[in-house]
Amino acid sequence: MTSDPASQRQRAVWVRLFSYAKPYVPRLLLGTFFGILFGGSTAGLLPVIQKNLSMLGDLGRLSLQATIIIAALLPLLTILRGIGDFASRYMIEWVGKRVVRDMREKLFDHTLKLSMGYFTRSRSGELMSRITNDTMMIENAVSTFIGDLIREPFVLIGGVSYICWLNWQLALLSLVVFPICILPVAHFGRKVRRAAREGQARLANLAAVLQEALTGMRIVKAFGMEDYERRRFNEEAKATFSRAMKVTRANAAIEPIIVFLAAAGAIPVLFYANFTGMKLAELITFFVAMLMMYQPVKKLSKLHLAIQQSSAAADRIFELLDTPIGVTDRTNAVEFRSPVQRIAFEHVGFAYDNEPILQNVSLTVGAGRCVAFVGSSGAGKSTLVSLVPRFYDVTAGRILLNDLDLRDLTQTSLRQQIGMVTQETILFNDTVANNIAYGTANASREAIMEAARRAHAHDFISEMPEGYDTVIGERGVRLSGGQRQRLAIARAILRNPPILILDEATSALDTESERAVQAALDELMAHRTVLAIAHRLSTIMHADCIYVLDAGRVVETGTHAELLALNGTYKRLHDLQFRDTPAPVAAE
Numbered sequence: 012m013t014s015d016p017a018s019q020r021q022r023a024v025w026v027r028l029f030s031y032a033k034p035y036v037p038r039l040l041l042g043t044f045f046g047i048l049f050g051g052s053t054a055g056l057l058p059v060i061q062k063n064l065s066m067l068g069d070l071g072r073l074s075l076q077a078t079i080i081i082a083a084l085l086p087l088l089t090i091l092r093g094i095g096d097f098a099s100r101y102m103i104e105w106v107g108k109r110v111v112r113d114m115r116e117k118l119f120d121h122t123l124k125l126s127m128g129y130f131t132r133s134r135s136g137e138l139m140s141r142i143t144n145d146t147m148m149i150e151n152a153v154s155t156f157i158g159d160l161i162r163e164p165f166v167l168i169g170g171v172s173y174i175c176w177l178n179w180q181l182a183l184l185s186l187v188v189f190p191i192c193i194l195p196v197a198h199f200g201r202k203v204r205r206a207a208r209e210g211q212a213r214l215a216n217l218a219a220v221l222q223e224a225l226t227g228m229r230i231v232k233a234f235g236m237e238d239y240e241r242r243r244f245n246e247e248a249k250a251t252f253s254r255a256m257k258v259t260r261a262n263a264a265i266e267p268i269i270v271f272l273a274a275a276g277a278i279p280v281l282f283y284a285n286f287t288g289m290k291l292a293e294l295i296t297f298f299v300a301m302l303m304m305y306q307p308v309k310k311l312s313k314l315h316l317a318i319q320q321s322s323a324a325a326d327r328i329f330e331l332l333d334t335p336i337g338v339t340d341r342t343n344a345v346e347f348r349s350p351v352q353r354i355a356f357e358h359v360g361f362a363y364d365n366e367p368i369l370q371n372v373s374l375t376v377g378a379g380r381c382v383a384f385v386g387s388s389g390a391g392k393s394t395l396v397s398l399v400p401r402f403y404d405v406t407a408g409r410i411l412l413n414d415l416d417l418r419d420l421t422q423t424s425l426r427q428q429i430g431m432v433t434q435e436t437i438l439f440n441d442t443v444a445n446n447i448a449y450g451t452a453n454a455s456r457e458a459i460m461e462a463a464r465r466a467h468a469h470d471f472i473s474e475m476p477e478g479y480d481t482v483i484g485e486r487g488v489r490l491s492g493g494q495r496q497r498l499a500i501a502r503a504i505l506r507n508p509p510i511l512i513l514d515e516a517t518s519a520l521d522t523e524s525e526r527a528v529q530a531a532l533d534e535l536m537a538h539r540t541v542l543a544i545a546h547r548l549s550t551i552m553h554a555d556c557i558y559v560l561d562a563g564r565v566v567e568t569g570t571h572a573e574l575l576a577l578n579g580t581y582k583r584l585h586d587l588q589f590r591d592t593p594a595p596v597a598a599e
C-alpha cells in the first residue's frame with residue numbers, strides 16, 4: 012500500500028464505512044463462521060475427488076467400500092457447503108443492507124438539521140441523489156460482493172493448504188502467478204474509483220436537472236424550454252453512461268486477465284509433472300484445486316473493484332454528513348416556556364456570505380402587536396423575519412425573546428412559539444385534515460374543523476368529494492391559490508402560536524377569494540405578535556408600526572398615516588405598490 016494523501020484518505024473512508032458495521036459484529040462473526048464452513052467444505056471436496064480418481068487409477072474400478080464412503084461424504088459435504096453458503100450470504104448481506112439503512116437514516120437526519128443556508132446553496136435534486144443513489148451504490152456492491160469478502164478467502168486458504176499438502180514444491184511453482192494478479196486488480200481499482208466518483212456526481216446532476224424541470228414544469232412549458240431541458244438532461248445522462256461503461260470495462264477486463272494468468276500458472280506445473288513422472292490422478296486433482304482457487308481470486312478482484320466503487324459513493328455520503336449543521340443548540344440552551352412579552356432586535360447585523368445584508372437593525376415588538384416591514388425587493392425583509400425562527404443566526408448584535416437571546420434557547424422550543432404563513436403554500440401529498448394538522452401533534456378532528464372554519468376554509472373543504480379526507484397533491488394542484496392560502500392559514504390557526512410571521516402571497520385573487528383570505532388572516536392575526544412582510548394595504552393599515560427597510564437598514568418608522576405625512580421612502584413605495592389597490596374595507 013502506498014501512503015500518499017489520496018490513498019490515506021481512501022483508507023479513512025473505508026475505516027469509517029466499516030465502522031458502521033460495528034454494532035453488528037456478532038452477526039459478522041456468525042457469517043464468518045459459516046464462511047469458514049463453506050470454504051472448508053468446498054476445499055474438503057478436493058480429497059474426495061482425489062480419492063476417487065486415484066482409486067480409479069489403481070484398480071480400474073471403485074471398491075464397494077470406497078463407493079459407500081464417497082457416496083456418504085459427497086452429499087454431506089455439499090450439504091455443509093450449502094448451509095455455509097446460504098447462512099454466510101444471509102448474515103453478511105443482512106449487515107451490509109442494515110448499514111446502508113442506518114446510513115440513509117443518518118443522512119436524512121443530518122439533512123433535517125442543516126441550516127437553511129445550506130439549502131439555498133445546494134440543489135435539492137443533488138441532495139436527493141446522495142441520499143438515494145449513493146447509498147444504493149453501496150447497497151448494490153454489498154449485496155453482490157460482500158458475501159464473497161468473507162467466504163472466498165477461506166476457499167482460497169483451503170485450496171492453497173490442500174495443494175501445499177499435496178505437493179509443496181509444485182504448489183510454490185503454481186502460486187508464483189497469484190501475486191502478479193494484484194497488478195491489474197490495483198490498476199483497474201484506481202480507474203473504477205475515479206469513474207465511479209465522477210459517475211455519481213453526474214448522476215446527482217441528472218437528478219437535479221430532473222427535479223428542477225419537474226418542479227418548474229409550468230415555466231419550462233410556458234417559455235418553450237423543453238429542448239433546453241432535454242439537452243441538459245441528455246448531457247448528464249450521457250456522462251453518467253460513459254462513466255458507468257468505464258466501470259463495466261474494468262469489470263469485464265479483469266476476468267480474462269486473471270484466467271490468462273491462471274493458465275500461465277499451469278504451464279510450469281505441466282512441465283514439472285512431466286519431469287517428475289507425477290501420477291495423473293494427483294495432477295488432475297492439482298488442476299481442479301487450482302480451478303477452485305481461481306474462483307475466489309476472480310471474485311476477490313471484482314470485490315476490490317466494487318469496494319472502490321462504493322468508496323467513491325461513501326466519500327460523497329461522508330461529505331454531506333460532515334457538512335457543519337450551522338445553526339445548533341448551545342450546550343446550555345434552555346426551553347422557552349413563558350408567555351411572549353416582546354421580541355427585540357438589538358443592533359442586528361447579518362450577512363449570508365461577506366456582503367452585509369442587514370445593518371444595525373434595532374426594533375422592539377410588544378406582545379400582541381403587529382409590525383409590518385416594507386421596502387423594495389432585495390431590501391432584506393425576508394432575511395430579517397427569517398432570523399426570528401433562527402433559520403439563520405445573526406452575525407452582529409442580538410435578538411431577544413423577552414429577555415433571552417434566541418441563541419440561548421433550544422430551537423424546538425423557540426419554533427414552537429412561531430407560526431409562519433409564507434408566500435409559497437407547501438401542501439403535502441396527504442389528506443386535507445392531515446395537511447391542516449401538520450405541525451400540531453394529535454389534533455382532534457373537531458379542532459381541525461374549527462381551525463378550518465375560522466380560516467374560512469370549511470365550506471370549500473366540505474364540498475370536496477371526501478371532505479377532510481380528500482387527498483390533495485404534493486403542491487395542492489387541485490386547489491385554487493386562495494384555497495391553498497386559507498389551508499395554510501388554518502394550519503397556523505390550529506397550531507396557535509403566540510408569534511406569527513406573515514409573508515402572505517400577493518398573487519391576484521378574485522374579489523371573493525381575496526375577501527375570504529383577508530377575513531381568515533384577520534382571524535389568524537388577532538391576539539398574536541405579528542411580524543408581517545406587507546404585501547397588502549390592509550396589513551399595513553392595521554399595523555401598529557411600520558418599518559421601512561432600504562438596503563438592509565431601517566430608514567423610516569411610524570404608522571401608515573405618520574409615514575405618509577413624512578412624504579419620504581414610504582410614500583414613494585406606497586404609491587408604487589398600492590396605487591391600484593382599493594383601500595380595504597375596515598375589518599370587524
Ligand code: ADP
Pocket residue numbers: 128131132363364368386387388389390391392393394395
Ligand atoms: P426582500 O425580502 O426585501 O426582497 P431578501 O431578504 O430576500 O429581501 O434579500 C436581501 C438580500 O439578500 C438580497 O440582495 C438577496 O440577493 C440576498 N439574499 C437573499 N437570500 C440569500 C441567500 N440565501 N444567500 C445569499 N444571499 C441572499
